[in-house]
Amino acid sequence: xEEIQSLMQGFxxxxxxxxxxxxxxxxxxxxxxxxxxxxxxANGVAILLPLTFSMAQSPGGTTSAIxxxxxxxxxxxxxxAITSILFNIPGEPWSVATTFDGYPLAxxxxxxxxxxxxxxSSFVGALIAVVMITFLSPVVARFALEFGPPExxxxxxxxxxAFVGMSKEAPFKTIAAMMLGFALAAVGTDPVTGSLRLTFGxxxxxxxxxxLVAVIGLxxxxxxxxxxxxxxEFRGTKAKMNMRVVLDTWRELPKYWLTSIRxxxxxxxxxxxxxxxxxxxxxxxxVARRFSKDGDKFGTGMVEGVVAPETAAHAAxxxxxxxxxxxGVPGSxxxxxxxxxxxxxxxxxxxxxxxxxxxxxxGLIASMYLGNIVGLIVVLTCVPLFAAILRIPFAIVAPxxxxxxxxxxxxxxxxxxxxxxxxVFGVIGYVFKKLNYPLAPLVLAIVLGDRAEASFRQAMxxxxxxxxxFFSTPxxxxxxxxxxxxxxxxxxxxxxxxxxxxxxx
Amino acid sequence: xxxxxxxxxxxxxxxMEIAVAIFILLCGAIVIYDSVRLGAKWGExxxxxxxxxxxxxxxxxxxxxxxxxxxxxxxxxxxxxFVELGKLKLVFSVxxxxxxxxxxxxxxxxxxxxxxxxxxxxxxxxxxxxxxVGAVSIGNSVVFFLVFxxxxxxxxxxxxxxxxxxxx
Numbered sequence: 001x002e003e004i005q006s007l008m009q010g011f012x013x014x015x016x017x018x019x020x021x022x023x024x025x026x027x028x029x030x031x032x033x034x035x036x037x038x039x040x041x042a043n044g045v046a047i048l049l050p051l052t053f054s055m056a057q058s059p060g061g062t063t064s065a066i067x068x069x070x071x072x073x074x075x076x077x078x079x080x081a082i083t084s085i086l087f088n089i090p091g092e093p094w095s096v097a098t099t100f101d102g103y104p105l106a107x108x109x110x111x112x113x114x115x116x117x118x119x120x121s122s123f124v125g126a127l128i129a130v131v132m133i134t135f136l137s138p139v140v141a142r143f144a145l146e147f148g149p150p151e152x153x154x155x156x157x158x159x160x161x162a163f164v165g166m167s168k169e170a171p172f173k174t175i176a177a178m179m180l181g182f183a184l185a186a187v188g189t190d191p192v193t194g195s196l197r198l199t200f201g202x203x204x205x206x207x208x209x210x211x212l213v214a215v216i217g218l219x220x221x222x223x224x225x226x227x228x229x230x231x232x233e234f235r236g237t238k239a240k241m242n243m244r245v246v247l248d249t250w251r252e253l254p255k256y257w258l259t260s261i262r263x264x265x266x267x268x269x270x271x272x273x274x275x276x277x278x279x280x281x282x283x284x285x286x287v288a289r290r291f292s293k294d295g296d297k298f299g300t301g302m303v304e305g306v307v308a309p310e311t312a313a314h315a316a317x318x319x320x321x322x323x324x325x326x327x328g329v330p331g332s333x334x335x336x337x338x339x340x341x342x343x344x345x346x347x348x349x350x351x352x353x354x355x356x357x358x359x360x361x362x363g364l365i366a367s368m369y370l371g372n373i374v375g376l377i378v379v380l381t382c383v384p385l386f387a388a389i390l391r392i393p394f395a396i397v398a399p400x401x402x403x404x405x406x407x408x409x410x411x412x413x414x415x416x417x418x419x420x421x422x423x424v425f426g427v428i429g430y431v432f433k434k435l436n437y438p439l440a441p442l443v444l445a446i447v448l449g450d451r452a453e454a455s456f457r458q459a460m461x462x463x464x465x466x467x468x469x470f471f472s473t474p475x476x477x478x479x480x481x482x483x484x485x486x487x488x489x490x491x492x493x494x495x496x497x498x499x500x501x502x503x504x505x
Numbered sequence: 506x507x508x509x510x511x512x513x514x515x516x517x518x519x520x521m522e523i524a525v526a527i528f529i530l531l532c533g534a535i536v537i538y539d540s541v542r543l544g545a546k547w548g549e550x551x552x553x554x555x556x557x558x559x560x561x562x563x564x565x566x567x568x569x570x571x572x573x574x575x576x577x578x579x580x581x582x583x584x585x586x587f588v589e590l591g592k593l594k595l596v597f598s599v600x601x602x603x604x605x606x607x608x609x610x611x612x613x614x615x616x617x618x619x620x621x622x623x624x625x626x627x628x629x630x631x632x633x634x635x636x637x638v639g640a641v642s643i644g645n646s647v648v649f650f651l652v653f654x655x656x657x658x659x660x661x662x663x664x665x666x667x668x669x670x671x672x673x
């Protein structure tokens with residue numbers, strides 16, 4: 001088993017004192033980021049990314065840097081459950097389904113039980129996803145080594161079409177948001193011909209829009225403005241957490257093993273598909289309700305109703321890293337920011353990473369196992385502390401978060417112009433969120449725009465401008481065909497629904 | 506936000522939908538205009554600089570036209586509020602000080618500007634006692650100074666205060 005051997009090497013790298021310290025720091029920071037309104041996984045990682053620039057310079061530093069950032073991601077995933085259960089505020093979109101049964105449980109005074117169930121099932125979901133990454137990603141990477149420009153463009157196309165097909169927002173709003181991202185990515189110097197695009201004589205725009213600034217603005221400032229509308233105070237329930245509650249809940253949890261497996265499967269599959277975490281959590285909640293013998297009691301405070309969405313969301317959030325590592329296509333906004341980090345550190349995400357940067361890849365995969373164990377320990381022991389953070393009034397938290405966002409945007413390129421752009425993106429994020437324009441495809445398009453364009457141009461050069469190259473072989477044709485099918489899926493499903501309704505009407 | 510109420514609406518959802526669709530349409534038009542200027546055709550040595558963005562702009566325009574049409578079609582039915590007057594005031598009461606804050610970073614330095622911004626925010630919106638305002642706003646900047654300047658050695662913009670204290 002070559003994978004096991006590589007994984008053991010990875011553990012040897014990840015288990016250094018410095019890296020374990022970084023894991024704890026990352027997870028604790030991540031939970032705080034996940035708990036605070038206005039700071040989520042994506043922009044938390046974006047803000048801290050500039051801090052890793054110097055860290056990545058030292059030998060083996062890129063591995064430490066990715067361990068720190070990915071642990072922030074795990075922490076933020078765990079943190080989302082705390083706000084959903086105690087405060088009925090989903091920190092991330094995929095925590096929405098956790099509030100359905102988590103908050104009622106907390107109101108009944110069983111918050112400790114709900115939290116333990118949520119954390120444990122998150123851990124199980126993540127663990128299953130990491131095992132899948134361990135064994136599946138080398139296979140995918142080996143397969144993808146054969147990919148040429150047309151195949152890569154077809155994969156990008158598939159990614160973006162999947163957003164249109166999977167998103168619950170209006171398809172044309174998804175397309176508009178996505179294309180806006182591509183347009184923003186195109187601003188600046190054209191890498192091939194060197195001509196200036198869409199700059200209109202503005203020197204600030206020469207280097208283009210930085211996706212980190214966009215992420216901090218869209219998710220950070222936009223979120224603060226949205227939270228402000230809800231008022232300045234959060235009212236939550238108190239959680240009693242002690243070893244007894246944890247052990248009692250653990251004794252009860254094996255009952256739901258079938259739900260766990262089902263939810264992990266849904267999560268792993270949907271996580272590989274971009275934008276999958278949120279639909280995965282809703283889907284597995286729905287599936288669990290249908291199959292459970294207490295299905296009609298769902299929504300009144302069932303532990304099973306917490307287990308299902310949390311397992312799926314974590315499995316999806318973790319497996320979103322598989323396409324990021326093997327194909328260079330991130331499955332979620334946070335994975336996109338991590339991918340941007342790799343590019344900044346001088347690593348090329350994609351199949352070659354598994355050949356040229358073995359230590360980095362396997363160190364990261366090993367750190368996923370360890371990071372989730374660290375995460376489980378941290379959240380189980382420190383819930384009251386994290387809940388106390390959320391009780392700090394918003395009038396104190398909001399300006400501090402604004403300052404953190406401003407510093408984050410400034411440190412990307414040491415420019416005040418970026419801080420202004422952050423504010424502009426914040427307003428855009430606020431308006432878009434309220435009108436249901438999805439932000440994830442916008443961010444992904446800004447990150448992937450240049451790479452998608454490069455592979456499109458190379459493919460066009462090969463075929464001398466003939467679009468049929470995207471159907472030239474079964475592989476690329478299959479990918480393109482699947483992409484087009486997903487693109488047209490909203491229309492197909494609408495037509496099917498109309499046909500079903502027609503006979504009865 | 507209760508649906509269907511039109512009381513004290515600052516902006517209607519339909520107005521905003523139409524405005525955003527037109528804004529994106531304009532963005533698409535700008536992208537197409539600039540792509541054509543650069544050349545969106547097939548050059549001697551392959552695709553020109555505007556080749557790919559031209560398609561982006563075209564799709565952007567088509568998508569926003571569809572969004573505009575559906576917004577116009579829904580306009581008669583949709584009477585929800587995009588934002589109520591009171592909430593809009595709250596949002597602006599945060600946006601305006603933020604803009605002032607960003608403008609102050611260059612002349613005052615980031616640390617002093619942040620201190621003033623947090624102090625203003627806490628006193629004005631939170632109505633906290635002065636001792637707490639002072640402790641949080643000054644403490645925050647001291648912590649950030651230690652983290653960025655000392656620990657990570659990332660210099661942030663500094664102004665006259667740091668110069669006077671000899672911290673440059």
